[in-house]
Amino acid sequence: MAKLTRITTQKKHKSRYNIFLDHGKGEEYGFSVEEDVLIEHRLQKNMDLDEATIQALIQTDTLHKSYTLAINYLSYRMRSEKEIRDYLKGKETDPEHIDEIVTRLKNDRLIDDQEFANSLVRTRVMTSSKGPLLVKKDLLEKGVAAPKAEEAILQYSFDQQYDKALKFAEKKLKSDGRKSHRQQIQNVHQTLMQKGFQGDVIQEVLANLPEEEDEDAEWEAVVYQGEKLLRKFQSKAEGYELKQKVKSGLYRKGFTFDLIDRFIDEYVEG
Known part of the structure; x- marks a missing residue:
């Protein structure tokens, strides 16, 4: 059994507190906790703490710190569950704590892979030249399950695909002006496939490109x-x-x- 002898605020981190204990041999530093943990467990001077309680407090604080890291990571943009897990793993978070943190984030609706997938598709449509197949690949690489990725991709309409692919095709034709018309069309087809556009969209785009080459060009x-x-x-x-x-x-x-x-x-x- 140890007696809590003193609580001090850390100089560099005002929300963290140092806990000093006396195990019968004089006061010594015991551990540190976040303010939330201090308040939740009502830690105060002259409180008696057994070893099991001390270890539980340390684990609680460690979990709290990891949760705070996850919240900070989420503050920049939405994340998939896999991204959160990978991030916490990189921070050497205890696997059991990772599971607990992910569960809490889900319950608080701070991570939701379907919402994440929907948001990423909307962003890619607005800001990139990628077709739906590449966007789906992005989702799968971020750990989104295939059914959720498929549902999200439904937001990428045929008209949006067509407009984006046609603009890219017209730009590609201009940049390939010193190649034969036939090769230009082949290059457009190949590039649109590489960009992740679907076959029906590509065929529609090619059907609306100039069919005959300019003789002088x-x-x-x-x-x-x-x-x-x-x-x-x-x-x-x-x-x-x-x-x-x-x-x-x-x-x-x-x-x-x-x-x-x-x-x-x-x-x-x-």
Whole structure:
């Protein structure tokens, strides 16, 4: 049994208190607690504390500190249950305390994976170029269960997907101006898939892009790509072999035979 001899406020943390005890050999520092723990357990001078009570108070304070860390972590943005668990684990919180903290946060409606998922989808729709499949991937990586992720993704409407994908496709077409129209369309398709857009949205976007290339732009593109191929192969081949290498390269880049033959006639000697 120990007697509580003194309670002092910590200098750097005014909400924490140092508890001094006398086990019969004079006063010595025992442990520290948060103000909430001090008040809840009505700690005061001359109180008798047995070892079990002291250990329980230390555990209660440790739990309180971990809970406070979790609350602070939540103050910046919503978190999934997995994010909370991972954060507390990184802070070396006792596993039993983690379970207790998560339960308390759920009961207080401070964490809710469905609400978290809904909020993240709304944010991604407003602030990113990601399609629904990538957004769902984000949710799963944050520990949201698949059914909840699926429900949240329903908020990402077809029209929102289409508008976002079309804007990105038009931007991509402009940046690929020195490629063949066919390759531009292929690149748009591939990029939209990589961005996580669904097949029906991609097909709708592609159906509304220009179907035929601008002749002048296509000729400028074949000249640009053809000259690059000439610089690449001129030191290694000539005559018929050079023409075949350039033709093959331009065909793989999506140009028509008519344009390729015209380029060969005008730019390749022999």
